[in-house]
Amino acid sequence: xxxxxxxxxxxxxxxxxxxGTGSVQDNSRKPRNKMETYEVITKNISAIDNFGLDYSVxxxxxxxxxxxxxxxxxxxxxxxxxxxxxxxxxNKHPVTVFIAFFRPQSGISKELSEKMYSIMLKGLNRGFSxxxxx
Numbered sequence: 001x002x003x004x005x006x007x008x009x010x011x012x013x014x015x016x017x018x019x020g021t022g023s024v025q026d027n028s029r030k031p032r033n034k035m036e037t038y039e040v041i042t043k044n045i046s047a048i049d050n051f052g053l054d055y056s057v058x059x060x061x062x063x064x065x066x067x068x069x070x071x072x073x074x075x076x077x078x079x080x081x082x083x084x085x086x087x088x089x090x091n092k093h094p095v096t097v098f099i100a101f102f103r104p105q106s107g108i109s110k111e112l113s114e115k116m117y118s119i120m121l122k123g124l125n126r127g128f129s130x131x132x133x134x
Contacts, residue, residue: 066123
């Protein structure tokens with residue numbers, strides 16, 4: 001509560017990284033302590049929202065989590081879905097979601113690069129199809 005009050009008083013906007021839902025988050029982020037983080041992160045998002053703090057959620061689309069992008073969209077935006085994490089929030093307002101795209105940090109072959117981006121494009125298309133359905 002002290003941190004939330006400090007953030008609010010100083011107009012600090014928070015950014016939360018969520019790279020997928022459930023085990024996809026943990027596999028993508030590989031927590032050092034081997035503990036699951038998805039439940040902790042979603043509870044913290046709920047607390048941030050209930051405190052009325054300004055925040056956004058970042059999703060980094062990678063070849064490893066692209067298949068989970070539609071479920072992420074459902075979790076963040078589909079108010080009719082049982083997976084929607086905002087159903088018990090006291091503040092009912094849109095959440096800004098940023099989508100970032102994985103870019104390899106080292107030189108890789110053109111073939112591998114094309115394969116990776118093809119996988120990401122399929123996940124992105126499926127996610128936007130989910131948005132269209134909603």
